[in-house]
Amino acid sequence: MTIQATLDRDITPVGADYELVRQVIERITLDFQSQPSLEDIASDLGVTPSKLQKTFSRWSGLTPKAFLQAVTLDHARRLIGAEGLPLLDASLELGLSGPGRLHDLFVTHEAMSPGEFKSGGAGLAVRYGFHPSPFGTAVVMATDRGLCGLAFADPGGEAAALEDMARRWPGARLIADQESTAGYARRVFSTDAWNRDQPLRVVLIGTDFQVRVWEALLRIPLGTASTYSDVARAIGQPTASRAVGAAVGRNPISFVVPCHRALGKSGALTGYHWGITRKRAMLGWETGQLTCS
DNA sequence: TTTATTAAGGCCT
DNA sequence: AGGCCTTAATAAA
Secondary structure, eight states, rough: OHHHHHHHEEEEOOHHHHHHHHHHHHHHHGGGGGOOOOOHHHHTTOOOOOHHHHHHHHHHHOOOHHHHHHHHHHHHHHHIISOOOHHHHHHHHOOOOOOHHHHHHHHHHSSHHHHHHHHSSTOOOOEEEEEEEBBBEEEEETTTTEEEEEEEEEOOOHHHHHHHHTTTTTTTTEEEEHHHHHHHHHHHGGGGOOTSSBOEEEESSOHHHHHHHHHHHTSTTTTOOOHHHHHHHTTTOOOOOOHHHHHHHSEEEEEEEEOSSSOOOOOOSSSSSOOOOOTEEEEEEOOOOOHHH
């Protein structure tokens, strides 16, 4: 089957599962300050915790817990970044018990401490490299704590994409280092861990346009390359490939690789999966279940 | 003193 | 063994 035919095929399921996932996202998004537990959410929605966990994970590639963390982190960036709150105040505002939690959140998801993030990465070394990916050239950025950024570039737009990402840490020292980012790229996009029979799982909240883009992404089988143009055509706006690129690679998407067996040599790594998380939407894909266990 | 980071220890799988 | 949590000591500004 051609990619175009695949994109045209409507596999978007509707029904109880989707509705459940939608409600979970809504609940967590609106009520993150209470840091609801799995049990809290499940009982509110009238399902068992395990049903909630499984259904949500299957659809999104993220556990409800991970999604809550992504939402919390998103607000945390705003509070300590734009609003400049002290870490303690921000922690309490977010419903966390203290700055220790906030620290964990930033180290695991942003590969930097909350203080480093707050200061715009002052004095921080950020290495970057460009690597091929199923969504075009990927800009991969890493600190010595791990992957700190990932974006996608249109052909010829590599420098612009890098600059766009670099704005997140105006105080950081950028170092071109293709070799050190290659390992991350390999882990994130390791196609041999993908199951070709399973489509991308995408759960989304966004503008109409973004939702259409993500629905198109949902139809791309794992490990199958597509292009911005293909997606643009699939959503009926063949000239919108640039906007598609923006929707895929920029702000609204939180992107998480749930699991992978390739562990770093450094035992200090708090995770072999890293995510950059932004806004309230997320794109996750399932790696083969076999590699997760 | 205020703020940020890291440690200690407990509680769950 | 490790994730996640609270509390609190220690470091830095």
